[in-house]
Amino acid sequence: MVVGGRTSGVLFLVVLTAIVTAVTGNSEGDALVALRRSLTDPGNVLDSWDSTLVNPCTWFHITCNQDGHVTRVDLGNTNLSGVLVPDLGKLQYLQYLELYKNNIHGTIPNELGNLKNLISLDLYNNNLTGIIPPTLGKLQSLIFLRLSNNRLVGRIPRELVNVSTLKVVDVSSNDLCGTIPTKGPFQHIPLSNFANNPRLEGPELEGLARYDTNCI
Numbered sequence: 756m757v758v759g760g761r762t763s764g765v766l767f768l769v770v771l772t773a774i775v776t777a778v779t780g781n782s783e784g785d786a787l788v789a790l791r792r793s794l795t796d797p798g799n800v801l802d803s804w805d806s807t808l809v810n811p812c813t814w815f816h817i818t819c820n821q822d823g824h825v826t827r828v829d830l831g832n833t834n835l836s837g838v839l840v841p842d843l844g845k846l847q848y849l850q851y852l853e854l855y856k857n858n859i860h861g862t863i864p865n866e867l868g869n870l871k872n873l874i875s876l877d878l879y880n881n882n883l884t885g886i887i888p889p890t891l892g893k894l895q896s897l898i899f900l901r902l903s904n905n906r907l908v909g910r911i912p913r914e915l916v917n918v919s920t921l922k923v924v925d926v927s928s929n930d931l932c933g934t935i936p937t938k939g940p941f942q943h944i945p946l947s948n949f950a951n952n953p954r955l956e957g958p959e960l961e962g963l964a965r966y967d968t969n970c971i
């Protein structure tokens with residue numbers, strides 16, 4: 756019967772949409788649950804992060820858009836320690852990742868370069884080691900990149916020069932080496948935002964690749 760066929764077709768679509776919504780909602784929730792498992796939370800600020808809920812939009816410190824996708828993680832100054840997880844790269848609608856003033860160690864996951872909607876990456880005042888991932892050069896919406904007061908090493912990745920949206924870069928008080936980029940958005944970043952990196956050699960000079968020597 757034609758009418759019955761249409762009705763079951765519509766029903767099928769409704770059920771399919773519900774399944775797709777639940778699955779995509781859960782994948783963002785799963786990424787945040789992976790983060791929670793990887794962190795130590797003496798202040799119990801993550802207690803509302805209940806993995807049995809359909810999506811994480813009702814959790815404290817999480818903001819979603821109207822479609823139920825996570826746009827903000829606000830966990831600055833919350834006494835968290837532990838390490839970041841690659842799963843964070845699955846939060847494809849994320850605009851603000853605020854984890855400043857904690858005691859997070861380990862490296863910055865390369866997968867953060869997949870957060871194509873990211874506006875603000877605030878990891879300053881932690882205990883992060885390793886390099887600044889060159890993959891961050893893929894973040895074509897990024898405005899704020901604040902990584903100061905960690906223990907980051909290596910060069911400032913030249914891939915960042917291509918992030919034309921960048922307005923604020925602060926990598927002061929780390930152990931970076933090489934030279935400071937001067938092109939693109941870096942023309943407008945004050946030198947003080949690179950201060951207190953004893954091995955950083957100063958602004959890059961045209962035609963001189965000296966930043967490659969003695970810098971891993």
Ligand SMILES: *[C@@H]1O[C@H](CO)[C@@H](O)[C@H](O)[C@H]1NC(C)=O
Pocket residue numbers: 797798799800832833834
């Ligand atoms: C973080 O720890 C300090 C010192 O123990 C405490 O005063 C503060 O309330 C804690 N903050 C949170 C969010 O748990």
Ligand SMILES: *[C@@H]1O[C@H](CO)[C@@H](O)[C@H](O)[C@H]1NC(C)=O
Pocket residue numbers: 858860882
């Ligand atoms: C940072 O981590 C190192 C070990 O990796 C540790 O010795 C140091 O105390 C940590 N710093 C802070 C402020 O906790």
Ligand SMILES: *[C@@H]1O[C@H](CO)[C@@H](O)[C@H](O)[C@H]1NC(C)=O
Pocket residue numbers: 892913914915916917
């Ligand atoms: C910057 O982007 C241009 C093209 O958009 C590309 O050719 C170049 O390799 C990029 N530079 C870096 C350092 O990623």
